Amino acid sequence: xxxxxxxxxxxxxxxxxxxxxxxxxxxxxxxxxxxxxxxxxxxxxxxxxxxxxxxxxxxxxxxxxxxxxxxxxxxxxxxxxxxxxxxxxxxxxxxxxxxxxxxxxxxxxxxxxxxxxxxxxxxxxxxxxxxxxxxxxxxx
Amino acid sequence: xxxxxxxxxxxxxxxxxxxxxxxxxxxxxxxxxxxxxxxxxxxxxxxxxxxxxxxxxxxxxxxxxxxxxxxxxxxxxxxxxxxxxxxxxxxxxxxxxxxxxxxxxxxxxxxxxxxxxxxxxxxxxxxxxxxxxxxxxxxx
DNA sequence: CTAGTTGCAAAGAGTTTGCATGGCG
DNA sequence: CGCCATGCAAACTCTTTGCAACTAG
Numbered sequence: 393x394x395x396x397x398x399x400x401x402x403x404x405x406x407x408x409x410x411x412x413x414x415x416x417x418x419x420x421x422x423x424x425x426x427x428x429x430x431x432x433x434x435x436x437x438x439x440x441x442x443x444x445x446x447x448x449x450x451x452x453x454x455x456x457x458x459x460x461x462x463x464x465x466x467x468x469x470x471x472x473x474x475x476x477x478x479x480x481x482x483x484x485x486x487x488x489x490x491x492x493x494x495x496x497x498x499x500x501x502x503x504x505x506x507x508x509x510x511x512x513x514x515x516x517x518x519x520x521x522x523x524x525x526x527x528x529x530x531x532x
Numbered sequence: 533x534x535x536x537x538x539x540x541x542x543x544x545x546x547x548x549x550x551x552x553x554x555x556x557x558x559x560x561x562x563x564x565x566x567x568x569x570x571x572x573x574x575x576x577x578x579x580x581x582x583x584x585x586x587x588x589x590x591x592x593x594x595x596x597x598x599x600x601x602x603x604x605x606x607x608x609x610x611x612x613x614x615x616x617x618x619x620x621x622x623x624x625x626x627x628x629x630x631x632x633x634x635x636x637x638x639x640x641x642x643x644x645x646x647x648x649x650x651x652x653x654x655x656x657x658x659x660x661x662x663x664x665x666x667x668x669x670x671x672x
Numbered sequence: 673c674t675a676g677t678t679g680c681a682a683a684g685a686g687t688t689t690g691c692a693t694g695g696c697g
Numbered sequence: 698c699g700c701c702a703t704g705c706a707a708a709c710t711c712t713t714t715g716c717a718a719c720t721a722g
Contacts, residue, residue, distance in 0.1 A: 397696045397701055419686080432704040437687065439702090453593050455652055458712090459686055477646045486646060492639045499632045505660030506617045506626060512595060513655040520645030537676055537721045559711080572679040577712065579677095598687090599711055 396442070401430030405439050409449065413466030416452060416478075416485050418459055455516050456480055472511035481522035488515070536582070541570030545579050549589065553606035556592060556618075556625050558599055595656050596620055612651035621662035628655070 396402075408425045409417070422436055430436055440462050443449035450463045450471070455478070465471055475493045477486040497508045518526075536542075548565045549557070562576055570576055580602050583589035590603045590611070595618070605611055615633045617626040637648045658666075 395697095395701075399696070399702060401703075430703080433686095434688075434705080435703055441688095453595055453597070455593055457593070477640065477644070477648070479646075480649070480652070486644070488640065488644065490639075490644070492636050496632050496636045499630075500617065500628065500655070500657075504617070504626070504628065504630070505663075506619075506657055507663060508617070508655050508657040509620070510655075512620070513653075513657070515640070515648050515650075515653040517640075517646055517648040517653070523645075523647060535676070535722095539677060539721075541678075570678085573711095574680080574713075575678055581713095 401426065401435060402439055404429035405436065406443070406448075409443075409462070409464035410466065413464050414471060414485070414487060416454070416461035416463050416483075418457075418461055420459070422462070450511070452514070454478065454514065456483075475510050476514045477519070478514050478516055479519035479522055480516050481518055481525075484519055484521075486519065541566065541575060542579055544569035545576065546583070546588075549583075549602070549604035550606070553604050554611060554625070554627060556594070556601035556603050556623075558597070558601055560599070562602070590651070592654070594618065594654065596623075615650050616654045617659070618654050618656055619659035619662055620656050621658055621665075624659055624661075626659065 404426055405422065408422065419433060419436055419440070422440075423430075423433055426436070430439070440449060440451070443464075444451050444462075448465060450465055452461045452463065454461055463471065471487065474490070475488040477488055478484070479486075493510060497510055500506050500508050544566055545562065548562065559573060559576055559580070562580075563570075563573055566576070570579070580589060580591070583604075584591050584602075588605060590605055592601045592603065594601055603611065611627065613634075614630070615628040617628055618624070619626075633650060637650055640646050640648050
């Protein structure tokens with residue numbers, strides 16, 4: 393692992409991401425948050441790659457999105473051991489910290505011979521809020 | 533829905549895809565299979581979009597892949613109602629036609645207020661074959 | 673004959689790379 | 698002062714779009 397310096401830009405990036413340890417951000421969005429501390433998109437990409445290598449950030453290529461999203465993996469809530477639910481309407485990400493998900497993984501491992509990496513696996517659908525909104529629209 | 537003609541290229545595309553109703557193909561791979569019947573990549577994209585609109589094909593943006601993959605949805609095995617397991621090592625896709633997956637979806641709907649679209653959701657991990665290969669490598 | 677389809681090229685979006693300049697340690 | 702990081706531009710990949718020529722019906 394190569395030596396790294398602390399720079400204004402990198403600190404700002406880590407500061408922002410670690411303040412939102414469980415959310416998915418596009419590079420576009422991250423750039424907007426840098427407020428002049430990391431002006432080149434290429435630098436954002438380079439720092440994100442570096443953080444991915446070090447296991448602090450995870451990169452996702454999501455259903456419905458054209459570009460990748462990045463997620464900071466906090467120390468305590470590592471997001472590596474549970475499924476995520478992503479709403480196809482509003483894009484919100486929920487964490488499924490639930491024994492049923494674990495059960496399914498164990499079952500698949502035992503009976504289907506496949507080891508699921510639940511942290512990498514996203515279940516897509518529609519969240520409660522968006523379902524309510526849809527119903528309202530139909531009424532109106 | 534607009535009128536469509538039958539053309540050599542389009543027929544070849546549908547013929548190829550429908551012969552493999554449950555696999556994921558890249559545009560690159562599809563082009564290779566067209567054998568001169570559909571020479572422009574843009575035409576392949578256009579036909580795939582059309583088939584997506586009609587619900588005969590589903591487009592995926594997969595974890596680990598840089599480009600999209602396309603899957604033909606057969607009549608009987610629609611793939612809309614079960615999870616898929618995708619191996620991060622070899623890329624193979626398995627169909628999880630299993631009550632445990634259904635149970636999890638119901639549970640998430642009931643207890644987490646989120647309606648999962650299991651057909652769009654892919655569980656990533658490592659398949660049995662690749663696990664065996666890994667073990668062999670360690671031994672050798 | 674008319675409207676949909678193809679092939680090619682150009683344009684776009686997202687991401688990566690090369691290189692000179694600048695800044696951390 | 699040496700090495701890493703940044704910024705900018707160029708290159709690259711994947712996908713979409715525009716347009717003239719072609720063809721199914």
